Amino acid sequence: MSIEFNQDRNYDIIAIGRACIDLNAAEYNRPMEETMTFTKYVGGSPANIAIGSSKLGLKAGFIGKIPNDQHGNFIKQYMSEVGIDTSNMVVDQEGHKAGLTFTEIKSPEECSILMYREDVADLYLNPDEVNEDYIKQSKILLVSGTALAKSPSREAVIKAVSLARKNDVKVIFELDYRPYTWASKEETAIYYSLIAEQSDVVIGTRDEYDMMENLEEGEGNNEATVNYLFNHSPELLVIKHGVDGSYAYTKSGDVYRGLAYKTQVLKTFGAGDSYASAFLYAIVNGKDIETALKFGSASAAIVVSKHSSSEAMPTVEEIESLIAQQG
């Protein structure tokens, strides 16, 4: 089975949501208190996916709000340089700042982050800054769950999804759950289900699906999730189980399993975004689901062995070479 995309479009993928700044520990294998230098990268799940997709050759665009400062300039410039269309990235005029993520890399198993997400520019994207004329030029609208955390970004996303459905643009929902800025788990579940029910493809970890279903972590199971969501719009669900690999379910009843690739893990950040961009690259290029799962896993394996999430996004050759090595 493969997803049918509308071929007559200028963009393969338009992502909507946050584009932020990562400040990654330059000295690692130590607590952040002892890290004295930080390296700056563009970050944020949908920005990373757009960057990853663009590096793989997809034609990507981005809808989001960036600050009117040096960090905002850097974000736009960087994304533009990797080939992303930034014409719909709006510059905030009210003094909101870029989200920041300081990473702490104590060891490959112990990574933590320190987030600055208070009143950040990306959550101030307004519905009237979402343009139908832009969205309808794309095969895919990629929605990041975090963009639903607060108004008015929440309404901007609800509007974007509505416009995508009206214009036959596939809605791909990356659950991308981050506890910051959500008022409660119940609120998260309400908006996650609302958008998941209206999406064509949903991608997330098992824990994120539990969140969407308002279950305690570990309470959910794939069968129930599949039964629930295939009663609505989705035709493909990807559920990731960490080191146990990932599963893809199709509405027609097929199940596929993808396995994780062996790699030298430096840190765990960026795994999900690199997975999503390679998976999307594969399905947009008409590859079958099994191959797409391999692309996702190979891409993730490459990124977790490197220092950044965005800068480290692999090329098609690197992915194919890893698949060729490990099968």
Added chain:
Amino acid sequence: MSIEFNQDRNYDIIAIGRACIDLNAAEYNRPMEETMTFTKYVGGSPANIAIGSSKLGLKAGFIGKIPNDQHGNFIKQYMSEVGIDTSNMVVDQEGHKAGLTFTEIKSPEECSILMYREDVADLYLNPDEVNEDYIKQSKILLVSGTALAKSPSREAVIKAVSLARKNDVKVIFELDYRPYTWASKEETAIYYSLIAEQSDVVIGTRDEYDMMENLEEGEGNNEATVNYLFNHSPELLVIKHGVDGSYAYTKSGDVYRGLAYKTQVLKTFGAGDSYASAFLYAIVNGKDIETALKFGSASAAIVVSKHSSSEAMPTVEEIESLIAQQG
């Protein structure tokens, strides 16, 4: 055509949203500045509809949040006395107050209101205060648009609608647009369409449908509205055109027109709520759409000739007698 309700239910209708206080000018035909005395009534569109329905003999329940003060006590007591089940009316524990509406009755044509809606208790209804076990006991969930204006009440309503759909409860959406507390027209349009698309019946004035479609007042037309909403869940739409009467459209393509009854107008408040309660009474009791339109109009004609919105709700006999007189 008539709507099919699930007959095996304890309640005919459960309304969700605000129950507030009306303070109606005791001395009228003058500006409010000169009104020195105000009479207290229960108010708020969904509360009025529940009260009106109950007085007509429907079995009604209510989901909402009321303040922990004398006004909250009065609201609950009054609603209970007219026969409404108040077991799911939650008492606020955070000091929020009841919404207030002072009415000014300068003349039958010049009525205005002065609203207190800042941080009112009803907008603090939480999603976890909405119970599936309660909603599934009803034939109808009546949703008032104003309850969508702010979080967490907004999410409580989205959850209630989702539970109603899951449990075969008809969702009836009274648009009930009030500019207060909405952040913008665009935000209103986003949530109004979201809920309208998931409802079985939508009732509103032409202006309110324009708001839902994010159009300027007067820009919309019934044909476009009907085309849009019948692509989604609704099976019946009622669009009210003031003195020109109201139209009912069915998904099967029928159109009915209801005319306004002559009456001695004292003030215009309460017309919409009395209309909705009598219309719902009629369709729950299996009357045809034409008769339901007459019930709505007759009920409205009676209420606008009296001083209050809630207290003045008519009986079936009064409605039938007016219909018998004027046809």
Added chain:
Amino acid sequence: MSIEFNQDRNYDIIAIGRACIDLNAAEYNRPMEETMTFTKYVGGSPANIAIGSSKLGLKAGFIGKIPNDQHGNFIKQYMSEVGIDTSNMVVDQEGHKAGLTFTEIKSPEECSILMYREDVADLYLNPDEVNEDYIKQSKILLVSGTALAKSPSREAVIKAVSLARKNDVKVIFELDYRPYTWASKEETAIYYSLIAEQSDVVIGTRDEYDMMENLEEGEGNNEATVNYLFNHSPELLVIKHGVDGSYAYTKSGDVYRGLAYKTQVLKTFGAGDSYASAFLYAIVNGKDIETALKFGSASAAIVVSKHSSSEAMPTVEEIESLIAQQG
């Protein structure tokens, strides 16, 4: 001892702070739940004091912010009609409403109130709406403690006090403590001491002085209070002990006691404001402290026997007649 006022001034007193709406139970001796009618009056401590002073013949002015609605119009009109200069009452342009106080009169001993103070217009008075040219025309600046509860009204009052001191205007601080809108007792104590230390006269109940000193109710004593405040600007302190009467202390070491007058109590509201206006009337007119205490008590005795706080403010004749009767 008597206070020396600058005689060369247009106004005897300019009050700063809130002017609101009282909605007094028209049917009383019952819980508010059973009160169906409310009578409207102007209310709010500094407004009442200005009204009371004006009815006694003082030339009064008012600095405050009122809503741009029917309640705001009524407040300004009423105050103007009793002779208060309203040229420095600013009309709010941001949709803030008048504060409301619903009174419940169960019995003379059991009175309670239900306040609407959320985002009210009076707390939005801006520092730049306080004019030096106005303040310097007065003998007295009367400051109400409640106006310190929130920014920007807090800063407007701090500025007004600073301008009064600069221009030899006596600052009279009515503590007027209301728990609503204050963030904490500690915050209250900080601003109450700040202003009390800069005032010439402080008037309050023993409980209010406890609040100013950040003590638990009942912990404070007059001696400590007097020692503390006479180290700063005040020259006269009035401390009220309810039915036990009131004490006046002067910086020169004199102590006076005033006794309460017998009266037929209807409700307790308005006692403090009527006390303050008659006390101020007396000291402005050069009466000695003992007589001023009698004026205050007599005025309070008259107001608590009547239905309103503002409308019921007595004339000089009524006060003198009561003093003549009871001594």
Added chain:
Amino acid sequence: MSIEFNQDRNYDIIAIGRACIDLNAAEYNRPMEETMTFTKYVGGSPANIAIGSSKLGLKAGFIGKIPNDQHGNFIKQYMSEVGIDTSNMVVDQEGHKAGLTFTEIKSPEECSILMYREDVADLYLNPDEVNEDYIKQSKILLVSGTALAKSPSREAVIKAVSLARKNDVKVIFELDYRPYTWASKEETAIYYSLIAEQSDVVIGTRDEYDMMENLEEGEGNNEATVNYLFNHSPELLVIKHGVDGSYAYTKSGDVYRGLAYKTQVLKTFGAGDSYASAFLYAIVNGKDIETALKFGSASAAIVVSKHSSSEAMPTVEEIESLIAQQG
């Protein structure tokens, strides 16, 4: 003339206000967009002054609120290591973050900063976290103007100043004006004058005094400032005029001028804080005002030639050596 300090105290100086994180461009002489690496330092005016004072040999303590995260840990650890007593640094329990300052060093003349000050921990210092027993152990309470920008930190500072005055602790007010987080210039002026009037020593640039006096930049003059503040508590005023040097005025009428030292400027950050710490060191050690002005200028000259504000704070030997060289 020299300031008399209470000699019987455990601490020379206790500073109150913010302790934050500076992220200084590791690659400089370029716009921040092109800076890819940032070096972490402790920052924030009162923290820098405490660090500078401590490195000069004063016994310093600090009152402030730090986040419960890696940045908070680093701040406390660093300050403790340079010898500051951190027993009154409170760890925030509500998720507030450390303020951040990214510095951009385009050239010695073109330095700008990018601040993260939204809901930062330091502005959440509560009045009840300010302890009289601690403050009364110090000769000096150093107050930073920025700590007045928002409640509850504002009230914590007002309380600290009141406790200092009560306990014969000299209040030294570093105006330290930062536009961020202040609601308006008028609000700034109100709180700046309030605290300046209650201080013993005030230190600031001419522009900062203009802000305190609610004047446009450049409108103020030292004579008017001196006339105004010497009517209140201050006995010493330092007014800095950038490259034109600084002036010290004493209540007794003396005026001293200090000149700037020649140096190789790398960036302008940190000049004010290093000035204040060396000036305070000098006056605490009984040096005369002229010498104190030299200490301030020499310390500033050293810090602007180095990369950080805190880490670069000089020793007494370095300062004396520069004075010896340039006189």
